[in-house]
Amino acid sequence: MLFEVWAPQAEERVALWLEGAQRPMERAEGRPGWWSTEAGASEGTRYGFSLDGGPVRPDPRSRRQPDGPDGPSAVVLPDTHVWRHDWPGRGLRDAVLYELHIGTYTPEGTLDAAAGRLGELAALGVTHVELMPLCPFPGTRGWGYDGVSPWAVHEPYGGPPALKRFVDTAHGHGLGVVLDVVHNHLGPSGNHLPAFGPYFTDTHHTPWGSAVNLDAPGSDEVRAFLRGSALAWLRDYRLDGLRLDAVHALADTRALTFLEELSAAVDALSADLARPLFLIAESDRNDPATTTPREAGGLGLAAQWNDDFHHALHTALTGESQGYYADFAAAPLAALARTLTRGFFHDGTYSSFRGRTHGRRVDPVATPSHRFLGYAQTHDQIGNRALGDRLSATLSPGSLACAAALVLTGPFTPMLFMGEEWGARTPWQYFTDHTDPDLAEAVSLGRRREFASHGWAAAEIPDPQDPATFERSRLDRSERTREPHARLLAWHRELIALRRTQPDLTDPDLATVKVAYDEEARWLAVRRGDLRIAVNLSGTAAGIPLGGGAGGRSARVLAAWAPVEPPQPPGPDGVLWLGPESCVVLADE
Template sequence: MIFEVWAPKATAVEVDVPNGRRPMSPGERGWWWAEVAEAGHGTRYAFVVDGDGPYPDPRSRRQPEGVFGPSAVYEHARFTWSDHEWKGRDLRGSVIYELHVGTFTGEGTFAAAAERLEHLVELCVDFVEIMPVAPVPGGRNWGYDGVDLYAVNETYGGPDGLKSFVDACHRAGIGVILDVVYNHLGPSGNFLRPFGPYFSGFAGSYWGEAVNLDGPGSDEVRRYFIGNAVQWLRDYHIDGLRLDAVHALHDKRARHLLAELSEEVDVLACSLGRPLTLIAESDLNDPRMVRPLEAGGLGMSAQWNDDVHHALHTAVSGESHGYYEDFADPSALVKVLTQGVLHDGGHSGFRGRTHGQPFTGVPGHRLIACLQNHDQIGNRPGGDRLPMSALKLGAGLLLTSPFTPMLFMGEEWGARTPFLFFSDHVEPALRESEGVRREREFDGFGYTWDAPDPSEEEAFLRSKLDWSELKEEENWSLLCWYRDLIALRKALPELSDPRLDRVRVEADPDGKWLIMWRGTVCVSVNFSPETLTLPPAGATVLLASDDPVASGPDGLRLPGQALAICRTIP
């Protein structure tokens, strides 16, 4: 077997295998190699650079002893797939379900998550989006502290566990999107620095040092991340990637990393014969993110849309602190439902400056919208979720909107378990200061910060879903509402129509009601506690969140905090 590693500044590199260290030979462009005949699948190894180490392989496919242990040879071809009939899934018209493997089930493994796929099939979602699975320090983490980016967290089931989960999803007709982090690496167990110029030398974001995408030696660094993306899509049969916080990718080259990645993924999709999806998390409100490469864009299939979340959250919760202050006026929800974003070049009070550009001509399916996600729940001190009354109204609007809707695990039944921020750093300094760092990150958001210590195991255990809640009538009723909404969305072409210029919305200036027209389908929402009579008159009620809902010549009589979907006569 041949071992390879990129270490352009090294004068000597050795590979450390069970039978001792072997010298490696320098090759082209800073690469070193060595042949070890007796090595094979499962062999533990590490690298020694100019006498320092041993360090894990930067492209380690497996870390069986965790981030501080040696790497292990992993041969992808040894896994037997059964998804040969899988032809992929298009993002258009789809519903996404986000989950965290460690808290989705009590066991917190890929195998246990696969056992719950029947629930997702009955819910009728099209993709599951799993939070990052790269190895992290300790036994619990959201995943954004990942290192060894080519490997898979062993506590979840390692590389074979992930493949088995993807295989099971495909057999169930569900695509898989993987959340990946390329804007920084975790603060613990990161051994890339001894090998080469992987970092730029300045703080790229609140979360860590910027990766080197445009400085000396950055050609191979870019290939490191693009190769990682290709690995998930090719070797793990993943259907798409969600790229974390791309606004924290510092790249001043004429051709941005995202454009280069998009082109590579398009080529791979042609080779594999199935669609591949790239979803950016971007705080820029820049439509170039989702414009095709040939139109001068960065070529992302879609991007997360915080503006829709913020407008929905404010409408159903009444909160207006922090970044919600810009969305307090009812007109904000009208604007995002018809134009995609609120911040399209105007002033943002929260930011204290103008922000964004118009998304004119961008189809709604390129904007991923949600009522809840891991950030918007987990970034609250108590990790608290929206109450059921808010979920009913919010889900009704989300799942009839022109965007690609995304749910967060447990939302569909009104899970009462929180989703807290948790970690398990092994270094005492990181462990003891984690809570302080977290509080500082959200300074000025208007929260009274009384969050539990994220390093305590209790924060992790409390975040696990309680599936027994489904036995309770109130939770089961909400689940049926979500199922019915998704079924109606898939049955009526008007509801999945992504053309924003076809959406008409009117709302009460005081925020008591909102009416959204999707062709001949009308969504009427009563946010107030009193019964209201709203348009349309004489329509056929297709679905309602509460009874009784009466449709007559004067309009639709809606009880307080209720939503109805009607069909009108063309």
């Protein structure tokens, strides 16, 4: 088989290390910086590369790292997995996503164990499972955002074969699979790329140090490296989409940006495979160009996370005003109404948190609402809190039900974070397993200092390196059958079913969404076609003036959450009475 590596940093020679023996490699003709050689190898054969007589390093394009990021690579032969399901693909339109972390989703913390639970998600009604990053990282436990080897699968999760089994099982349940990938940084621990070539550049700096090289000399090959990795996930593992982490941190000054190149390559692969593929961006830019088609001058990605919706909803539910919530705290229901009807809250307005204006206005004609992901909780928004506390730690079941109603009947593509559907009480904390003692200490100290500046005592901050922090973050699945969790689970299932059966709930036209609210009384009502969704976030009953149905028609209750008696449709005066922390979905007759 052919072994090749891009190693322009090598001055004189590159050697292939294969099961303990080394053989010289030749410069590849017509491919500057590339070296290659032929050698016999079988599945699992260990190999690596030595540059100019230096230490053996893993293959930058390694498909498997059975001994961790610092060990040798292992040969993965062309697909030997026998796929059981002929999958036509499942696009993002009308989707309901479910974000999960393999290590804490089940007691076993493996892809195979998670695959065994996919029937529960299909029964819930979600359409796609979004996996947090799977690339290898040092140690066994972590969020995955410090991964290396962007073509490989973390071995403690089960490695490449387990991911194929997971995807195959998901497809058998009718579920698409999305993978979170990180292109804005790698490592730092276990990152051997700088020894091979200019994968990073000091032309730009990021919170993680030198930027990934997308525009300096040598960047053509770096782009090809990242692009090839992304396409391999979609092609070789039959994934349906990728979530791109923090694309605002991709420093790229070239006229044709990496994101445009990647979206074009994914569209071409989709046409070649004859099944839908898509990219979702995490972006802090509030720029509709992220999802505007390339032919209209945009980047051409399918969707982007909408943190403005999250922040407005979180502030309305909790009253918190620290950090970026300050921008939404003065009038949280007004902020929520603005995001529900305009997409972004900051669309060219002043952000006190940033100390400047932020964002660009969304054209509802050019930007369908399904191009935004809407959510009440994510791994970031929970895990980056001091204690990793979920909304369920402080909110009543009724408030959680109201949040679910706004997410699952809202105009955006909804996403849930694992356990949210039953109001899980387990925290989701920041945990690591760095094997480098200096890095481990720096991370632990940095976490304590960060939150100490916000008034937290150091002893209260969970140590990311402590295994107990990881263990606390595992889901307690026994909660699902106990109250109030069982009722919340049924409520989420009911709302998702409504989303499938009521076309108004998947109408992508933001201009048709109408919102009324009372900031002081803490109620909000959303009209979507012939449907009206009302939530009362206050601790007392509220009369919500909805008016009669369209043309004076009456209304019927499709779904409701109430503490005691279910709410009745509006009377002749058009006023809907909702109990405290209650919500209802109404349909005009």
